[in-house]
Amino acid sequence: xxxxxxxxxxxxxxxxxxxIENLGYLKCTSDRSNSVIAxxxxxxxxxxxxxxxxxxxxxxxxxxxxxxxxEIAACLELIHTFSLIHDDMPEMDNDSMRRGxxxxxxxxxxxxxxxxxxxxxxxxxxxxxxxxxxGKISCETAVKLTSYLSCASGNMGMIMGQMLDIIxxxxxxxxxxxxxxxxxxTGCLLMASAAFGAxxxxxxxxxxxxxxxxxANLGMSFQIVDDILDVIGTESELGKPIxxxxxxxKNTFADVLGIDKAYELAQRYTESAVAQIKDxxxxxxxxxxxxxxxxxxx
Amino acid sequence: xxxxxxxxxxxxxxxxxxxIENLGYLKCTSDRSNSVIAxxxxxxxxxxxxxxxxxxxxxxxxxxxxxxxxEIAACLELIHTFSLIHDDMPEMDNDSMRRGxxxxxxxxxxxxxxxxxxxxxxxxxxxxxxxxxxGKISCETAVKLTSYLSCASGNMGMIMGQMLDIIxxxxxxxxxxxxxxxxxxTGCLLMASAAFGAxxxxxxxxxxxxxxxxxANLGMSFQIVDDILDVIGTESELGKPIxxxxxxxKNTFADVLGIDKAYELAQRYTESAVAQIKDxxxxxxxxxxxxxxxxxxx
Numbered sequence: 001x002x003x004x005x006x007x008x009x010x011x012x013x014x015x016x017x018x019x020i021e022n023l024g025y026l027k028c029t030s031d032r033s034n035s036v037i038a039x040x041x042x043x044x045x046x047x048x049x050x051x052x053x054x055x056x057x058x059x060x061x062x063x064x065x066x067x068x069x070x071e072i073a074a075c076l077e078l079i080h081t082f083s084l085i086h087d088d089m090p091e092m093d094n095d096s097m098r099r100g101x102x103x104x105x106x107x108x109x110x111x112x113x114x115x116x117x118x119x120x121x122x123x124x125x126x127x128x129x130x131x132x133x134x135g136k137i138s139c140e141t142a143v144k145l146t147s148y149l150s151c152a153s154g155n156m157g158m159i160m161g162q163m164l165d166i167i168x169x170x171x172x173x174x175x176x177x178x179x180x181x182x183x184x185x186t187g188c189l190l191m192a193s194a195a196f197g198a199x200x201x202x203x204x205x206x207x208x209x210x211x212x213x214x215x216a217n218l219g220m221s222f223q224i225v226d227d228i229l230d231v232i233g234t235e236s237e238l239g240k241p242i243x244x245x246x247x248x249x250k251n252t253f254a255d256v257l258g259i260d261k262a263y264e265l266a267q268r269y270t271e272s273a274v275a276q277i278k279d280x281x282x283x284x285x286x287x288x289x290x291x292x293x294x295x296x297x298x
Numbered sequence: 299x300x301x302x303x304x305x306x307x308x309x310x311x312x313x314x315x316x317x318i319e320n321l322g323y324l325k326c327t328s329d330r331s332n333s334v335i336a337x338x339x340x341x342x343x344x345x346x347x348x349x350x351x352x353x354x355x356x357x358x359x360x361x362x363x364x365x366x367x368x369e370i371a372a373c374l375e376l377i378h379t380f381s382l383i384h385d386d387m388p389e390m391d392n393d394s395m396r397r398g399x400x401x402x403x404x405x406x407x408x409x410x411x412x413x414x415x416x417x418x419x420x421x422x423x424x425x426x427x428x429x430x431x432x433g434k435i436s437c438e439t440a441v442k443l444t445s446y447l448s449c450a451s452g453n454m455g456m457i458m459g460q461m462l463d464i465i466x467x468x469x470x471x472x473x474x475x476x477x478x479x480x481x482x483x484t485g486c487l488l489m490a491s492a493a494f495g496a497x498x499x500x501x502x503x504x505x506x507x508x509x510x511x512x513x514a515n516l517g518m519s520f521q522i523v524d525d526i527l528d529v530i531g532t533e534s535e536l537g538k539p540i541x542x543x544x545x546x547x548k549n550t551f552a553d554v555l556g557i558d559k560a561y562e563l564a565q566r567y568t569e570s571a572v573a574q575i576k577d578x579x580x581x582x583x584x585x586x587x588x589x590x591x592x593x594x595x596x
Binding site: 025026035036037040082086089090091092109110111112114115117118119121122123125126128129130132133138139140142143144146147149150151153154155159160162163166167 | 323324333334335338380384387388389390407408409410412413415416417419420421423424426427428430431436437438440441442444445447448449451452453457458460461464465
């Protein structure tokens with residue numbers, strides 16, 4: 001990424017971090033009755049890459065948006081964190097570490113983690129509707145965002161992906177199954193993130209679709225690189241034990257294709273992502289983001 | 299309840315049952331990739347009283363609504379079922395039976411139950427926004443419903459109630475604490491249910507408030523009677539082991555007040571509920587429902 005775009009990117013991340021840290025909905029005292037909210041905040045502030053809200057902010061700018069939509073962009077991180085908290089739980093992946101820190105259930109107990117995930121799954125809808133009731137976005141926009149977000153994370157989206165992940169553990173699966181699983185588990189929410197930005201900017205439906213296509217391809221590339229890093233990364237780079245997919249008999253792109261072919265496939269998806277938007281004025285950052293994500297080491 | 303109102307009530311329940319059974323969002327084949335949806339349907343069809351959607355339908359009619367809003371009314375049962383599925387889980391109440399049948403995690407495993415609860419927490423927002431996008435309700439109405447539902451079930455509503463329940467287990471609490479816990483855990487969603495009906499009918503804000511007040515009082519009475527039945531009910535009437543609150547060191551109105559005083563308090567809440575609406579033409583069914591709930595044996 002160019003120095004200039006890297007600055008924009010890190011400003012976006014800083015903005016989202018600040019919004020999350022200061023979110024009025026998550027204000028809490030040290031009172032024990034606040035521990036669910038404290039756990040939500042802990043999960044949110046554990047150092048994510050903020051890719052989803054950044055996609056929202058950048059597509060918003062790409063399609064001409066000029067307002068501060070950071071609170072709505074943060075909703076995408078809330079949903080992502082909800083899925084991570086529940087995914088890490090003992091009955092799911094049973095991961096006690098996440099990004100180098102104890103995962104939420106390890107830090108707060110499984111009961112609080114369950115409720116914290118639930119709270120973060122509902123809060124985005126509270127925030128989106130509050131923005132509409134306060135006149136910051138139109139009710140039509142709020143309905144579209146609500147629809148995109150609930151579909152992307154629900155039974156036919158992210159939850160379906162987690163389900164496919166569960167049922168395929170220890171089974172032989174083919175590349176098409178992996179693509180479907182990844183599209184659901186990771187892709188849908190990335191698509192919604194890009195669509196959020198485009199919708200908030202009032203983009204045409206065909207441009208919303210382009211944003212979604214970019215994100216779908218980015219998501220595939222992202223997941224493939226994740227799988228590769230689980231094999232070749234180091235624990236300190238990843239913040240979690242490497243080889244954890246293998247230990248749990250997870251099917252990964254790295255397994256099914258081998259490292260080299262998996263990496264080639266990731267590059268092809270990155271190229272397809274870039275192809276969707278490269279002719280748009282101002283799309284350099286998003287193009288570079290796609291290229292950088294395929295080269296990342298963590 | 300008069301014979302005539304009993305007929306209306308059971309027609310409402312039958313309508314909601316039929317909507318839930320035929321909900322397109324929950325169509326599933328026997329494919330294993332559908333087991334989350336199958337688990338959601340199992341939880342939904344385990345024989346609930348459908349009080350929440352009935353409140354929605356009846357307040358809608360009370361304030362002059364004439365359309366079929368049953369799909370939106372069913373959303374309240376979806377959220378209620380989500381909370382029951384997660385509440386029953388091993389890390390929460392660890393109840394392996396619910397309404398005389400294995401609870402969702404006992405029947406499908408804790409991983410699927412976790413995802414099924416998640417799916418049911420998101421689906422209502424998909425349904426509400428789809429109804430708005432299809433022009434069946436206005437976007438303004440959809441935003442209000444989304445706001446009421448997410449607030450009622452979120453961090454400051456139902457989830458806060460579950461949190462208070464967890465932290466108070468085995469502790470000495472007073473009657474004010476129990477009232478707050480019950481208001482959050484049960485009351486908020488009942489209030490949203492009544493508000494849904496009023497909002498969908500286009501009622502004035504003061505009438506939405508009356509509907510909510512009725513439901514808040516009904517909720518307190520309902521919870522107190524629940525606590526009493528856990529002491530004096532029979533297992534076959536309740537469909538779950540009696541005395542389960544005692545075994546888990548739960549604080550209940552029956553414990554803190556004794557059976558007789560708890561029953562008196564329930565009756566006072568019922569009277570307050572009725573007082574909110576009894577001067578409204580056509581409110582007999584809702585008045586009788588409140589009286590009947592305090593007399594119920596299951």
